[in-house]
Amino acid sequence: MTLGVPDSAGVDPDVVSRTLVVPYNDLDAVEGVFSTYRDRIAAVIVEPVAANMGVVAPERGFLEGLRALATAHQTLVIFDEVITGFRLGLGGAQARYGIAPDLTVLGKVIGGGLPIGAFGGRAELMRLVAPEGPVYQAGTLAGHPLAMAAGEAMVTHLSPALYRRLERTAGRLARGLRAAADDAGATVSVVRVGSLLTVFFRDRPPHSLAEAETVDRDRFGRFHTALTARGVLIPPSPFEAWFISAAHAGSDVDDTVAAACAAFAAVAESTD
Numbered sequence: 309m310t311l312g313v314p315d316s317a318g319v320d321p322d323v324v325s326r327t328l329v330v331p332y333n334d335l336d337a338v339e340g341v342f343s344t345y346r347d348r349i350a351a352v353i354v355e356p357v358a359a360n361m362g363v364v365a366p367e368r369g370f371l372e373g374l375r376a377l378a379t380a381h382q383t384l385v386i387f388d389e390v391i392t393g394f395r396l397g398l399g400g401a402q403a404r405y406g407i408a409p410d411l412t413v414l415g416k417v418i419g420g421g422l423p424i425g426a427f428g429g430r431a432e433l434m435r436l437v438a439p440e441g442p443v444y445q446a447g448t449l450a451g452h453p454l455a456m457a458a459g460e461a462m463v464t465h466l467s468p469a470l471y472r473r474l475e476r477t478a479g480r481l482a483r484g485l486r487a488a489a490d491d492a493g494a495t496v497s498v499v500r501v502g503s504l505l506t507v508f509f510r511d512r513p514p515h516s517l518a519e520a521e522t523v524d525r526d527r528f529g530r531f532h533t534a535l536t537a538r539g540v541l542i543p544p545s546p547f548e549a550w551f552i553s554a555a556h557a558g559s560d561v562d563d564t565v566a567a568a569c570a571a572f573a574a575v576a577e578s579t580d
């Protein structure tokens with residue numbers, strides 16, 4: 309997305325043709341695909357809170373609708389919670405929005421900084437995995453003891469109190485950025501879900517990839533440069549989330565907001 313390349317070289321068109329892509333937050337489009345392909349759809353996979361096009365929250369009813377459509381068509385719902393799992397709370401996005409997927413994919417947070425990936429789901433589906441079932445899943449480093457130990461140590465530190473603190477810190481950052489942008493007269497929308505945040509250089513929060521793509525990349529680039537010059541490092545892409553971590557203190561938020569005030573002003577001035 310950052311480089312404007314829609315695909316990766318080397319992916320067999322045959323494989324691509326077996327994946328149907330529908331816009332996020334567009335239940336009608338999902339319904340359309342179901343009515344065309346009916347019982348030929350194996351599963352619907354979604355990031356319950358999209359965080360790879362900047363942070364885009366699910367509209368009210370979107371996840372519920374996906375769940376209902378999949379159930380009606382006897383199809384699985386897979387939540388890709390690689391980012392949201394253990395970030396939006398101990399139960400991830402599925403607990404936050406109260407939707408039960410059939411399968412869940414996890415990674416990132418659960419590795420405590422080490423490489424990891426995991427999936428899980430309803431018992432009858434997991435019984436299909438070897439040795440009980442015919443689906444073979446393994447890898448050289450699967451269940452690597454070091455990653456498992458780091459992940460276990462990480463998860464032991466997570467508590468409801470910690471998530472409440474993350475909410476407060478992230479809320480303070482989002483409000484500070486909003487006020488800083490307003491003071492500088494910068495046209496942005498600040499989107500936050502839990503400790504995930506994106507500053508979009510467009511006037512309203514995007515609901516879809518098409519809307520996210522309309523951000524002012526040039527302004528973002530100059531904002532990023534101005535922040536970096538002030539010692540604040542944000543993701544170098546307008547389509548990545550900022551992550552607020554347990555290590556961020558209120559003073560870090562204040563420093564970031566102060567730098568953002570100057571950066572928003574610098575971006576505004578450089579357009580004159």
Ligand SMILES: *Cc1c(COP(=O)(O)O)cnc(C)c1O
Pocket residue numbers: 355360388389390391415416424425
């Ligand atoms: C990072 C990421 C992945 C990829 O995870 P790997 O463990 O690196 O394969 C998948 N889904 C989402 C939403 C991600 O952000």
